[in-house]
Amino acid sequence: MKKLAVLSGAGVSKESGISTFRDSDGLWEQYPVEEVASIEGWYRNPALVLDFYNARRRDLRTRQPNEAHRIIAALEKDFEVTVITQNIDNLHEKAGSSRVIHLHGEITKARGENSPTPVYDIGYNDIHLGDKDSRGQQLRPYIVWFGEAVPMIEPAAEIVSECDILLVIGTSLAVYPAAGLVNYIRNGVPVYLVDPNPISIGYRYYTQIQDVATSGMRKFQTLVPELI
Numbered sequence: 001m002k003k004l005a006v007l008s009g010a011g012v013s014k015e016s017g018i019s020t021f022r023d024s025d026g027l028w029e030q031y032p033v034e035e036v037a038s039i040e041g042w043y044r045n046p047a048l049v050l051d052f053y054n055a056r057r058r059d060l061r062t063r064q065p066n067e068a069h070r071i072i073a074a075l076e077k078d079f080e081v082t083v084i085t086q087n088i089d090n091l092h093e094k095a096g097s098s099r100v101i102h103l104h105g106e107i108t109k110a111r112g113e114n115s116p117t118p119v120y121d122i123g124y125n126d127i128h129l130g131d132k133d134s135r136g137q138q139l140r141p142y143i144v145w146f147g148e149a150v151p152m153i154e155p156a157a158e159i160v161s162e163c164d165i166l167l168v169i170g171t172s173l174a175v176y177p178a179a180g181l182v183n184y185i186r187n188g189v190p191v192y193l194v195d196p197n198p199i200s201i202g203y204r205y206y207t208q209i210q211d212v213a214t215s216g217m218r219k220f221q222t223l224v225p226e227l228i
């Protein structure tokens with residue numbers, strides 16, 4: 001089976017009712033990113049950061065995968081699929097994707113504030129000041145914040161460097177190192193991009209399906225017979 005790498009961002013979850021970050025109604029229009037999604041923000045005001053993620057986690061409990069998540073999961077019948085997502089939601093897994101790399105962490109998990117392990121599954125429950133890990137450290141969301149290293153970037157780069165097809169969906173490619181993954185593809189590997197807005201992938205040749213995730217993935221599905 002050919003290897004399909006899927007690099008996804010917030011746009012794939014938009015039709016599930018989850019905000020993106022940089023659209024006009026995006027999260028970073030409502031919250032100062034440096035206060036709620038950076039390691040400095042955590043040191044300055046951990047309660048504000050916990051409230052921000054508690055609200056997003058409670059909201060996620062009410063959200064379901066959309067058809068784009070489901071089509072991406074179904075592509076495992078035709079390809080060896082690995083989803084590399086920047087999203088912290090669990091909708092790819094809920095749709096049935098079996099290999100998902102979360103570059104920026106997972107909102108349904110928690111860790112001690114001074115050590116990335118052990119990791120705790122907390123589902124959709126809140127984290128409060130005073131909640132401690134087994135070492136007595138304050139619990140924080142298992143999220144990679146601005147200013148922190150992205151531990152999964154090397155495995156993700158290896159997946160992209162070995163893929164036969166790259167599908168990029170719902171990401172502005174505004175944030176590194178995630179955005180730099182497109183540069184790891186081998187020459188001649190076809191790149192498809194699903195996004196309603198025109199996105200540039202630099203010098204790389206690619207095909208953009210300029211549409212929202214659900215109908216864009218239905219269009220991608222029609223290409224599968226010539227891709228497998």
Ligand code: APR
Pocket residue numbers: 008009010011012014015020021022023026086087104169170171172173174175194195196197199211212213214
């Ligand atoms: N279907 C598909 N794509 C969509 C849709 C939709 N319905 N609506 C918007 N988009 C596209 C936008 O055009 C944009 O290109 O999704 C992309 C969303 O871009 P961002 O809001 O920047 O989200 P993302 O690329 O995932 O951000 C990357 O930035 O703040 C950090 O950690 C955060 O993981 C996030 C990272």
